Amino acid sequence: MKQVTERMAGAAWRRLVPVMAIAMSALVTLPTMAQVPGRFYWKTLDGGNAVPLIVNSISGNTNPFDPAHVVVPGASFDATVALTGYAHTFSVFDRSAMAAILLPMGRVSGDVTVAGRTFNQSADGFGDPMLEFDINILGPKAQKNLADVLRYEPGFSVDLLADLALPIGEYHNDQPLNLGQNRWYGRVGMPVVWQLGSWVPGQRTTLELLPAVWLFGNNTDYLGQTLKTDPMFQLDAHLTRDFTDRFWGAIDASWYSGGQASINGVAGEKLNNLGVGLTLGYQINDSLNLTFGYKSTVNDNAPGDLRMNGFMLSLVYGWHPLIEGSRRLKSE
Amino acid sequence: MQEYRMELAMDHVPQYPLLGKLMKPGTLKPLLMALGVAGVVASIGTPSIAAAADAPRRPNIVVILGDDLGFADMGAFGSEIKTPNLDSLAQEGVRFANFYTHASCSPTRSIFLTGVDTHLNGLGNMDEWTAPNQWGVDGYEGYLNNRVATLPQLLKGAGYHTYMVGKWHLGKAPAQIPAARGFERDFSLLDGASSYWDAMNFTAASPRSVFTEDGRYLTKLPDNYYATKTYTDKLIDFIDANRGDGKPFFAYVAHQAPHDPFHLPKEWRSRHVGEYDKGWDAVREARLKRQIELGIMPAGTQLAERMWFIPDPIVLAPAPRALLGKKMELYAGMVENLDFHVGRLIDHLKAIGEYENTIFVVFGDNGAEGTDLFKMIAGTPGTRDYLFAAINWSQTHPNAWGDPGSYVGYGPMWAQVSMTPFSQYKGWLAEGGIRNALIVSGPAVKRPKGSINQGVMHVADLMPTLLEIAGASYPAAINGQPVPALMGKSWGKVLAGQAESPRTETDYIGWEIFGNRAVRQGDWKLRWEYKPLGKGDWELFNLAADPAERKDLAAERPDKLKDLIALWGAYVRTNRVVLPSRSPYEALDDQLPKRVPVEAGFPPLIYKRQFVPPADLLTDPAP
Numbered sequence: 021m022k023q024v025t026e027r028m029a030g031a032a033w034r035r036l037v038p039v040m041a042i043a044m045s046a047l048v049t050l051p052t053m054a055q056v057p058g059r060f061y062w063k064t065l066d067g068g069n070a071v072p073l074i075v076n077s078i079s080g081n082t083n084p085f086d087p088a089h090v091v092v093p094g095a096s097f098d099a100t101v102a103l104t105g106y107a108h109t110f111s112v113f114d115r116s117a118m119a120a121i122l123l124p125m126g127r128v129s130g131d132v133t134v135a136g137r138t139f140n141q142s143a144d145g146f147g148d149p150m151l152e153f154d155i156n157i158l159g160p161k162a163q164k165n166l167a168d169v170l171r172y173e174p175g176f177s178v179d180l181l182a183d184l185a186l187p188i189g190e191y192h193n194d195q196p197l198n199l200g201q202n203r204w205y206g207r208v209g210m211p212v213v214w215q216l217g218s219w220v221p222g223q224r225t226t227l228e229l230l231p232a233v234w235l236f237g238n239n240t241d242y243l244g245q246t247l248k249t250d251p252m253f254q255l256d257a258h259l260t261r262d263f264t265d266r267f268w269g270a271i272d273a274s275w276y277s278g279g280q281a282s283i284n285g286v287a288g289e290k291l292n293n294l295g296v297g298l299t300l301g302y303q304i305n306d307s308l309n310l311t312f313g314y315k316s317t318v319n320d321n322a323p324g325d326l327r328m329n330g331f332m333l334s335l336v337y338g339w340h341p342l343i344e345g346s347r348r349l350k351s352e
Numbered sequence: 353m354q355e356y357r358m359e360l361a362m363d364h365v366p367q368y369p370l371l372g373k374l375m376k377p378g379t380l381k382p383l384l385m386a387l388g389v390a391g392v393v394a395s396i397g398t399p400s401i402a403a404a405a406d407a408p409r410r411p412n413i414v415v416i417l418g419d420d421l422g423f424a425d426m427g428a429f430g431s432e433i434k435t436p437n438l439d440s441l442a443q444e445g446v447r448f449a450n451f452y453t454h455a456s457c458s459p460t461r462s463i464f465l466t467g468v469d470t471h472l473n474g475l476g477n478m479d480e481w482t483a484p485n486q487w488g489v490d491g492y493e494g495y496l497n498n499r500v501a502t503l504p505q506l507l508k509g510a511g512y513h514t515y516m517v518g519k520w521h522l523g524k525a526p527a528q529i530p531a532a533r534g535f536e537r538d539f540s541l542l543d544g545a546s547s548y549w550d551a552m553n554f555t556a557a558s559p560r561s562v563f564t565e566d567g568r569y570l571t572k573l574p575d576n577y578y579a580t581k582t583y584t585d586k587l588i589d590f591i592d593a594n595r596g597d598g599k600p601f602f603a604y605v606a607h608q609a610p611h612d613p614f615h616l617p618k619e620w621r622s623r624h625v626g627e628y629d630k631g632w633d634a635v636r637e638a639r640l641k642r643q644i645e646l647g648i649m650p651a652g653t654q655l656a657e658r659m660w661f662i663p664d665p666i667v668l669a670p671a672p673r674a675l676l677g678k679k680m681e682l683y684a685g686m687v688e689n690l691d692f693h694v695g696r697l698i699d700h701l702k703a704i705g706e707y708e709n710t711i712f713v714v715f716g717d718n719g720a721e722g723t724d725l726f727k728m729i730a731g732t733p734g735t736r737d738y739l740f741a742a743i744n745w746s747q748t749h750p751n752a753w754g755d756p757g758s759y760v761g762y763g764p765m766w767a768q769v770s771m772t773p774f775s776q777y778k779g780w781l782a783e784g785g786i787r788n789a790l791i792v793s794g795p796a797v798k799r800p801k802g803s804i805n806q807g808v809m810h811v812a813d814l815m816p817t818l819l820e821i822a823g824a825s826y827p828a829a830i831n832g833q834p835v836p837a838l839m840g841k842s843w844g845k846v847l848a849g850q851a852e853s854p855r856t857e858t859d860y861i862g863w864e865i866f867g868n869r870a871v872r873q874g875d876w877k878l879r880w881e882y883k884p885l886g887k888g889d890w891e892l893f894n895l896a897a898d899p900a901e902r903k904d905l906a907a908e909r910p911d912k913l914k915d916l917i918a919l920w921g922a923y924v925r926t927n928r929v930v931l932p933s934r935s936p937y938e939a940l941d942d943q944l945p946k947r948v949p950v951e952a953g954f955p956p957l958i959y960k961r962q963f964v965p966p967a968d969l970l971t972d973p974a975p
Contacts, residue, residue, distance in 0.1 A: 166674070218755065
C-alpha cells in the first residue's frame with residue numbers, strides 16, 4: 021500500500037510543483053514601465069507565497085518611476101530599478117485572489133528641463149510601495165487543493181485588478197526627478213488569460229490582455245507647483261508559448277493613451293504610444309522562475325513621443341507549506 | 353496468402369447443397385430473387401436457431417469485441433458509464449452473466465475464431481510470452497496454426513461476406529493475417545495494442561504498429577485516423593460496398609477500445625470530471641448494488657476483497673484521488689466513445705434496413721487490465737525501451753492524457769471496479785480475469801427482451817452457435833488433416849428459450865495461461881495461480897455461493913477438490929497442455945508487498961475522526 025500511495029503522491033508532486041512555481045511568477049506587478057510580463061495572471065494554489073526580485077535597466081525620455089510617463093522632450097533618462105515584495109494567494113467566495121505589496125528601489129539619472137532650463141539630475145532610494153489585489157471573476161474556481169491545481173486550465177479567464185501606490189517613497193520637492201511620486205495613484209484593470217489549445221507543459225499557448233486605467237491624484241508640491249495627470253488607458257498584450265515543459269517565450273505589446281499631465285494648468289502632450297517586446301522564461305526548479313525580456317517603444321521619433329527601452333531580469337521564488345513539507349518528507 | 357482446402361463434412365453449406373455452388377459474386381442475389389430461394393432456405397432443414405429466426409434470409413452477424421472491457425463496464429451490467437447503444441442491444445436481446453473468455457486477449461480471440469482450445473489452435477501461450485519448453489511445440493505457435501478452421505472461413509464458404517475491423521493479434525506473416533484466415537475485407541491492427549492516433553507502438557525493437565487492409569500491409573494510416581472511428585467507418589464502407597448482392601455478412605468488430613493507452617478525443621475526456629474522486633471502493637459498491645437490482649448478480653453477493661496492495665481510498669489526499677480518478681474518467685470516456693461508434697454502426701444498419709436481420713454479439717475479450725503494461729515495457733531507465741518511451745511516449749502531464757504520446761492505464765484498483773464484483777483481473781484465472789459480460793440480440797434470440805441468463809457460457813460456444821445460425825457446419829478436416837474437435841456448445845436452445853444453459857452438470861471448462869490454471873464444472877471452480885495472487889496451490893470455490901472467490905474450500909471439500917483435479921488432468925491430456933517453464937508471474941511474489949487479508953474497517957485507525965468533547969465540558973487551563 022505504501023508503494024502505491026508513494027507512487028501516486030510522487031506523480032502528483034512532480035506534476036503540480038512546477039505549476040506552483042510558474043504561477044508564482046504571476047504574483048508581482050511591475051510599476052516600472054507600467055507593464056508586467058506574460059503569464060503574470062495565471063492562477064495557482066491557495067495559500068501560496070512568492071517573493072520576486074525584478075531588475076530593470078531602462079533608458080528613455082521619461083522617468084520610469086512615474087507611471088504617468090510624463091515625457092520630457094529631448095531628455096535622456098537612465099535608470100536601474102529593482103523591485104521586490106511579497107505576494108500571497110487565497111480564495112474569496114471560491115474565486116482565486118492574490119494580494120501583494122511591492123517595493124521599488126533604485127537609481128535614476130537624466131536631463132531634466134524646468135522652466136526652459138535643462139540640467140542633469142539624479143535620484144536614488146525607495147520608490148512608492150504599491151499594494152495590489154487581484155481576483156478572478158470569470159474562469160476556473162479557486163484552486164483549494166492539489167486536485168484543483170491538477171484540473172486547472174484557464175480557458176478564458178478574466179480578473180479584476182486594483183493597484184494602489186502609497187506616496188511614501190523618496191521625494192524631494194525641490195527637484196523634478198524623484199523616485200516617489202508624492203501623490204496617490206493606482207490602477208484598475210481586467211487581466212484576461214485566453215488559453216489557446218492544450219494546457220500541457222510544452223504546448224501551452226495563451227493570449228493575454230490587460231486593459232487598465234491608471235488614475236492619479238495631484239502632486240501639490242511639485243517644485244512648488246501642482247502636477248495633475250489625466251487618467252491613462254493602458255492595454256498590454258502577450259502572446260505566450262511554451263518551447264519546452266520549462267522554457268517559454270512571449271511577444272509583448274503595450275499601448276498607452278491619455279495621461280495628459282499639466283503643471284499649474286499648463287498641459288503637456290497626451291500619450292499615444294505603442295511598445296513591443298520579447299520575453300523568455302525558464303523554470304529553474306520547482307520553486308524558482310527566471311524571465312528575461314526587452315521592451316521598446318516603436319512610434320517614438322517625434323520629440324514629444326514617449327521613448328523608452330529596457331531590459332528586465334526577474335527571479336521569482338515561490339513556496340507553499342504543502343510543497344515545502346512534502347519536500348522535507350521526501351528528503352527524510 | 354495461403355489458400356485453405358476445406359473438406360467439409362457435407363458441402364460448404366450442408367443444408368443447402370446447391371447454395372454453395374450458387375454463391376459466386378454477383379450471382380446469388382438475382383438467383384435468390386428469381387427462385388424465391390431466400391425464404392425457402394431459411395426454413396428448410398435448418399437447425400433450431402435458424403428456424404427460429406423466421407427471417408426472410410439468413411441473418412447478418414456482428415460480433416463486437418471490447419478489448420479489456422470489464423464485466424461491469426456497461427450500463428446494462430451495472431456501470432455508471434453511459435453506454436446507451438450497447439444497453440439498447442441488451443434491452444432488445446439477452447444478457448449472460450456467466451460467460452467466460454480466456455484471461456488474455458489473443459487466446460480468447462483464437463478460441464472465438466476457431467472454437468478450439470488455445471493449446472491446440474496455436475495460442476497455447478501468448479506469442480509474447482511463449483516459454484522455452486513450449487518453443488516448437490504444436491499448439492504454441494503464437495499465431496493461429498494451420499490445423500484449425502476459422503469461423504470466417506466457414507461462414508465465407510457458407511455464403512457470407514466476412515469483414516473484420518480492429519485488432520487481430522493472431523499473427524503478422526502473410527499466411528497469418530485476417531485475409532488469409534477467411535476475411536474477405538479487413539482493416540486490421542495486427543499488433544496487440546497501439547496508439548489510437550497513429551501507428552506508434554511501444555518498443556524500440558518494434559516501434560511501428562502493423563496494419564493490413566484487404567490483405568495488404570499499409571504503408572500509412574488513413575487521414576484523420578482515430579482507431580475506434582476509423583474501424584467503424586471502414587466496416588460501414590465494407591457493408592455498403594456489398595449490400596447490393598443480398599448476401600448476409602459476418603462482421604468481426606474487434607475494437608482496440610478500451611485497451612490502454614487511453615487515447616481519446618478531447619471532447620470525450622471531460623464527461624466524468626471528479627466523478628471518480630470518491631475512490632474505487634465506493635464505485636465498486638455502487639456497481640454491485642445496481643447489478644443486484646438488475647439481476648445480474650444474485651442478492652447477497654459480496655464484493656471480492658480489495659487487492660491487498662491497493663489502499664483504501666479514504667487515506668488518499670485530494671491530488672492522488674484526482675489523478676487516479678482522472679484515469680478512470682478517461683477509461684469511462686473510452687467506453688463511452690466505443691459505445692458511440694457502436695451506435696453509429698447500429699444507426700447505419702437501421703438506415704439501410706439491415707438492423708432487424710442482424711444478430712449482435714457483444715463481449716469483452718478478458719478481464720480488465722490491472723497490470724501496468726507501460727511500466728513493464730518501458731519502466732527501467734537505461735533500457736532501449738525506456739529511451740524509446742522518453743522520445744515517443746513521454747506526454748505524462750494529466751492534461752495531455754489522451755493525446756498522442758501519452759500512455760495512461762488505470763491500474764489494478766480500477767480494473768477491480770471494471771470487474772465488479774469479482775476478484776483479480778486480466779491475465780489471472782479468478783473470475784475477474786475470465787468472466788465477462790455478454791449480450792446477444794437479434795432474430796435468433798427468442799428469450800424475453802432484456803432478460804438475463806445465468807447459464808454457463810464460453811467463448812468457444814460462439815463457433816458452433818454462429819455456424820448453426822448461418823446454416824453452416826464445422827468441417828471434419830482441412831488440408832487433408834482432421835481438425836480438432838470443437839470445445840464449445842451451441843447456444844441454439846438457450847437463445848431459443850428452450851434451455852437455461854448449453855452445459856450439463858458434468859460438462860466442464862478448462863483454462864491455462866502463463867502457468868495459471870483453472871477448471872469450472874457446474875458451480876465449482878478449481879484454480880491454481882502463482883503467488884501472491886494465488887497460493888501456488890490448488891484452491892476450490894463454489895461460485896454459486898461465492899462468485900467473488902473469497903473462501904477457499906479446498907480443505908473443506910477434499911472430495912470435490914480431487915474430482916476437479918482429475919478434470920484438470922483430463923483437460924491437460926485432451927488439449928496437450930504444456931505448462932510453461934517460464935511465466936510473467938514467476939517472480940511476482942517477490943515484487944508485491946506481502947499478502948495480508950483485507951477486511952472492511954481494518955485498521956480502525958484510518959477511520960478515526962477528530963474527537964470533539966462535549967461543549968459543556970470545555971474549559972481554559974487553570975492559571
